[in-house]
Amino acid sequence: MQALRWAPTPDGLAMEPARCCLCGLDDSDPVAVGEDFEYRTSPEVFRAVRCRRCDLVYLNPRPAPTELSRIYPADYHAYDFSPESFGLVHAVRRRLEARRMLAWCAGLPDDARILDVGCGDGFHLEVLKEFGRPGWRLEGIDPDPRAVEAGARRGLTVHRGTVQTLDLPRSTYDLALHIMTLEHVDDPIGVLEGIHDVLRPGGRCVIVTDNVESPDFRLFGGRHWGGYHFPRHLHLFSKKTLGAAAARVGFEVESLRTIVSPVNWVYSIRNLLVDLQGPEWLVERFSLRSPGALAAFTVLDAVNARVGRGAVLNAVLRRPPLHVSAKAN
Amino acid sequence: MRSHKTPPVAIVGGGIAGLTAARALRERAIPVRIFEAGTELAGLARSFKDEQGFSFDFGAHFVTNRLAAALDMGAVCRTVPRYGEVVRKGGRYSAYPLGLLANPRHDLSAASARLRALFDRTPPRDAAEAFRREYGEAFADEIALPLVEAWAGAPADRLAPSVLQKLPGSILRTLLMRAAGRLTHRAVAIGYCREQPESPHVWHVYPEGGMGALCARLAEGLEETVSLQSRVEKIYVVDGRAVGLRVNGKDFDAAAVISTAPIHVLPKLVEGTDALAPFAAFKFRAMTFCNLHLHGRGLLPDVVVWLPERGFRTFRVTEATQSMPWLAPEGKTTLTIDVGCHAGDAWWQLSEEAVIDRCLDDVRPLVPDVRERLIGGRVLRTPIAYPVFLREYENARRRLSEDGTGVAGLLSVGRNGEFDHLLMEDVYYRTLDRARRLADELRRAPAPRNAPSPTPARRRGKAAVASRAVS
Ligand SMILES: Cc1cc2nc3c(=O)[nH]c(=O)nc-3n(C[C@H](O)[C@H](O)[C@H](O)COP(=O)(O)OP(=O)(O)OC[C@H]3O[C@@H](n4cnc5c(N)ncnc54)[C@H](O)[C@@H]3O)c2cc1C
Ligand SMILES: [Zn+2]
Numbered sequence: 001m002q003a004l005r006w007a008p009t010p011d012g013l014a015m016e017p018a019r020c021c022l023c024g025l026d027d028s029d030p031v032a033v034g035e036d037f038e039y040r041t042s043p044e045v046f047r048a049v050r051c052r053r054c055d056l057v058y059l060n061p062r063p064a065p066t067e068l069s070r071i072y073p074a075d076y077h078a079y080d081f082s083p084e085s086f087g088l089v090h091a092v093r094r095r096l097e098a099r100r101m102l103a104w105c106a107g108l109p110d111d112a113r114i115l116d117v118g119c120g121d122g123f124h125l126e127v128l129k130e131f132g133r134p135g136w137r138l139e140g141i142d143p144d145p146r147a148v149e150a151g152a153r154r155g156l157t158v159h160r161g162t163v164q165t166l167d168l169p170r171s172t173y174d175l176a177l178h179i180m181t182l183e184h185v186d187d188p189i190g191v192l193e194g195i196h197d198v199l200r201p202g203g204r205c206v207i208v209t210d211n212v213e214s215p216d217f218r219l220f221g222g223r224h225w226g227g228y229h230f231p232r233h234l235h236l237f238s239k240k241t242l243g244a245a246a247a248r249v250g251f252e253v254e255s256l257r258t259i260v261s262p263v264n265w266v267y268s269i270r271n272l273l274v275d276l277q278g279p280e281w282l283v284e285r286f287s288l289r290s291p292g293a294l295a296a297f298t299v300l301d302a303v304n305a306r307v308g309r310g311a312v313l314n315a316v317l318r319r320p321p322l323h324v325s326a327k328a329n
Numbered sequence: 330m331r332s333h334k335t336p337p338v339a340i341v342g343g344g345i346a347g348l349t350a351a352r353a354l355r356e357r358a359i360p361v362r363i364f365e366a367g368t369e370l371a372g373l374a375r376s377f378k379d380e381q382g383f384s385f386d387f388g389a390h391f392v393t394n395r396l397a398a399a400l401d402m403g404a405v406c407r408t409v410p411r412y413g414e415v416v417r418k419g420g421r422y423s424a425y426p427l428g429l430l431a432n433p434r435h436d437l438s439a440a441s442a443r444l445r446a447l448f449d450r451t452p453p454r455d456a457a458e459a460f461r462r463e464y465g466e467a468f469a470d471e472i473a474l475p476l477v478e479a480w481a482g483a484p485a486d487r488l489a490p491s492v493l494q495k496l497p498g499s500i501l502r503t504l505l506m507r508a509a510g511r512l513t514h515r516a517v518a519i520g521y522c523r524e525q526p527e528s529p530h531v532w533h534v535y536p537e538g539g540m541g542a543l544c545a546r547l548a549e550g551l552e553e554t555v556s557l558q559s560r561v562e563k564i565y566v567v568d569g570r571a572v573g574l575r576v577n578g579k580d581f582d583a584a585a586v587i588s589t590a591p592i593h594v595l596p597k598l599v600e601g602t603d604a605l606a607p608f609a610a611f612k613f614r615a616m617t618f619c620n621l622h623l624h625g626r627g628l629l630p631d632v633v634v635w636l637p638e639r640g641f642r643t644f645r646v647t648e649a650t651q652s653m654p655w656l657a658p659e660g661k662t663t664l665t666i667d668v669g670c671h672a673g674d675a676w677w678q679l680s681e682e683a684v685i686d687r688c689l690d691d692v693r694p695l696v697p698d699v700r701e702r703l704i705g706g707r708v709l710r711t712p713i714a715y716p717v718f719l720r721e722y723e724n725a726r727r728r729l730s731e732d733g734t735g736v737a738g739l740l741s742v743g744r745n746g747e748f749d750h751l752l753m754e755d756v757y758y759r760t761l762d763r764a765r766r767l768a769d770e771l772r773r774a775p776a777p778r779n780a781p782s783p784t785p786a787r788r789r790g791k792a793a794v795a796s797r798a799v800s
Pocket of ligand 2: 020021022023024025051052053054055056
């Protein structure tokens, strides 16, 4: 029996029904209705739901895979977070990220193999190239050709494809990064499985993704929350649901905490202003190019992160070393 | 020959409830078959458009942006920018319900009612008592009860206290939601949904092509499972379980039956049990909706005018174009006059012209030159507009809403199937829920009719169905 689909409405996107990736069912309640406030790639109205069994938040219905090029337009920021277009913010972010990333890399051998799954414009790989050890072998993967080009411009090795479909060497990498990407993928479990399998036993996977148990979600989660990034974020996690996804795949959870990020705060306010048709000059105060707003919300979110309610989740997962591995490969 | 695979779940009715159930089951890979008595889908959510460009539904109809998004119809729905209600009393209008709070006489009597309620904790006996205790005698007797009686067609002391369904949320919340609606020019849905929370981000929308478009959307991909002009005449129950039905003289096996037919009809359809007998007594209020197409716009002080005074035949006049300008050609409008009646009574049998003529008289106090403005009119009638909660069957009503039909494999869902004042979003979510639970049940245990050793009684019943079955 084939799944029921709807024909796209005029100017609308081709959409498909979604299910909770943890329980495989759609037994959910709606939590938000929103639009593509940031890029206006379609007049579509989107709905986020929460699984009654698992608590996972996901987009349902969601754009069909055939719409990727439309919902990720050419000016999509992940492809062009360059110093030229983002100035001061870029410089500060590099510094902050470098500190965080080197902490994740603590204990890696000098010749470690590191894979950035969903590397976008190669920002994180470049940071590691500059601040990390010279012997580290860095690779990225991304399904979008623009990402591959951007990586090549920076002199990085970027494979085009996904961790499930690319024929990467198994049980090989010491560290996989999956930063602000899990929320974008249509099959998070498949991606985590793919990462699990290319890691060597004992290798680690670092995930960073939006947190639905944060004050910004509580305030804006009915519509304007930046973390929805309608319609590009298909799955949104909490400590509980991210832990469940990791466990499903056979990862050990080494740490699962929240970290500071101003981005969802800034974009929540921006989306609210856009939705209320606020004046352009005010809207422009709230973006990745607004050092003032970013700084202010970094301070605020630092307080939240202190009490475990930062805007972004950070999980460090470990593929169990062979002698304790329950999962046969 | 009868096929040996599991029969489909049979669905009685192709309104929003039937179609939602069908989708939910299909998503769980359970085959379905929908039988609709009428010549088209959508039931009460049908829309009409006449040659002159006037669109109308049964009463004023809209849904939420949240339901539209669930059906991927957000891009083809228009935002309803505003919605408001007023009450007309002694020739004066006051905003409903908050404007009425400004009447000190109402407030005083409400306060004393609340005070008395502190000492008297016995549950109210009937709707009259429930309203008086909640709102005070002044407001209840002058406004609320006359409206309830006109709308239900029965005196308030014959109605169950459950008629008073308290709105969720506080007055403060309601005020905030109103303010949000005013700020955003969106008719925020207040007091519309019970199954899902209210929110300033949930407002009313109207689909291009009318309400019926929603059901057309739900029916996408189900085409081959729908049979129109297929009135279900019988539902066979064997050993306490629904196993098949008869449609247009033909018998069909069913793994289960989901009925969206009005609940008072169901006992007449079901053969093989009298478990549903108490539901036969349930009453629905019949309504005529007289749509007067007129020159001009904004003829009423707000979208809905409630008329609690006895001098009127109608209890409610609606100018939907104030909410939804697209329902009439520019510079023209529609007033919808709701008149309650009993199916078959003198009013029910009046010709369309006669209804229009009397309704023109009725609205003259509101719009003195209404006759001069008249372009034409259309009358819609339905015998099942509103479920009436009479005290005499309140226990049976509760049992239905808590335990369902009492017959395994027979669900009664939808507005009239559940006998509840459900709007479409509630119908959607409630039906999804129940259909999914049925799917889980069917998955866990295939219908007992396939059990290896049926009891003699079941075998007899089965044979009876089988012998009538047409493959
Ligand atoms: C005046 C009025 C105004 C309303 N306004 C709104 C509004 O603004 N917003 C909103 O969301 N909701 C509104 N509603 C409610 C909404 O219309 C209903 O909740 C919804 O349409 C009910 O859908 P249903 O599928 O449960 O029932 P129905 O639409 O009644 O569908 C039942 C179907 O079953 C068929 N049927 C019955 N018996 C048989 C049989 N024996 N065999 C085969 N088929 C059969 C019927 O022909 C019908 O098509 C309003 C209702 C009324 C009466
Ligand atoms: Zn789930």
